[in-house]
Amino acid sequence: MDAFRVVSPGSLTTVQDRGRYRFIDRGVPPSGALDLTAFRIANLLVGNPEGAAALEVTMAGPVLEVLCDAADVALAGADMDLTVNRQAAPMWRTLRVRKGDLIRVGQAKSGCRACLAVTGGIDVPLVMGSRSTCVKAKIGGVEGRALRKGDVLGRFAGQPLRHPRCVPPESVPVHTADIVLRAIPGPQEEAFARGLDTFFGSSYDITPEADRMGYRLQGPPVHHDEGFPQSIISEPTIPGNVQLPADGQPIILLVEQTTGGYSKIATVISSDIPKIAQAVPGSRVRFRRSTLEEAHRVCREQALRMRELEAHLVSPR
């Protein structure tokens, strides 16, 4: 059934789900919501199954006209001004909307990306196991592209919630301009015996070249040790890999890339990828040395917190 008409698309709004991993060995990037925590919470707030497709909104959001009789929507992620029919509406909670309502997602005040979920999930065709948009490969989402003015988006059937839900204020993430990312050395840390100290001891600015493919940083250069070549035999890249080209300025690789030929000094732990998703040009990043054991413990803690949150989504006062 129809859900929304796109009155204005915002700066970059795409349909995303958990990502497309089935053909990652054929050069198909995983895509998927960059802030998976916000994505899961937005879906929980409208009672959707975990992997239902939602809209990923970047920097400045869309204006959507509601086309269906009644549905729930929820916005989670970057702190954005949200209005329904020009009335301010809260993020991080279930909002009931009706036919003809106008949802306006404004400019991000802090953070970069938010997820807008709707009852049933966005209905776009499943392409190679996922509904995620990959603009580069022109697949998924709406015709493999970002939303445009005039697009009509469908949603799958689903019941609006009997009682609205809201995330307790203490569980709402705070997005700061100083970001600490935990990273595990590797896969090519041996090329940077000296560079590792610079890398973990410095702070880096996020440059304007920052998108779903990767974030280019600027700061004290990290050079290969003597005797190590500037490039390696190309191999798959994993979201979170920090690669170092010849100029020594780190690039954090994200979800729209599959292979690369530069050495990777370290890899941001998967639980901290949402922090990158919320980083904007001008933010500062420091890397803190982590271990596999710590990273896996954080994964388990995060999964537990998500289950607790699900159990304690409270009715708003």
Add this chain to the structure above:
Amino acid sequence: MSHLYDKPQIRLSGDRAVLVEYGDAIDPAVNEKVRAVTALVKGSLPEGVEAVIPAYRNLSILYDPLVTSPDRILPHLLGLEARLREIEVPEPRTVEIPVLYGGECGPDIGFVAERGGLTVDEVIAIHAGTVYPIYMIGFTPGFCYLGGLDSRIHTPRRKTPRTLLPGGSVGIAEAQTGMYPVDSPGGWQIIGRTPLRLFAPERENPFLYEPGDRIRFVPVSPAEYNRIREGEGR
């Protein structure tokens, strides 16, 4: 000299992936080992493993850290590897790719011929006369890096990459040959084009080949090219 390591080198690529590396060069023996181990691992996938991605000299194993860890995956993999001699590794498939060489479809074939002191027909015979292993797929969906190119037609990349190559273009870069499945910019020397759709996202299996397969290029006439192209609905 062998480029194979005595023991595979294990590399962490974050908390969801581990790399198992078998050598330090683009080398048929190293890649054959990668292919064999990939086939065995895929044949008995440990719980929690989400993807196995073979490349030139290593394979990346992606896993769900809530289910498993390298501590559990690696002994399984090394156990399989130790029995490589006893376990039968499936023979690689050979996928035939029809190619219209030269002309508008292969604008750089003259350059490749000239550099090698060959005729265009000799370039075609040499390029189509080898069965190439797929070393890796990446860069764009279905872009394959093929090994085993005859040294007589090794050619450096173009000084200035083209801003738009039509999907299906077949090219050469140094010791490698490969195909551009979708329209994209590219710096390889283009010697021909296949009428097949190499990436068809709406199909159940969108690709004609996977890593580890082999590719044989089959020269076709312009008439055959057009007939196949029409059959592909292009």
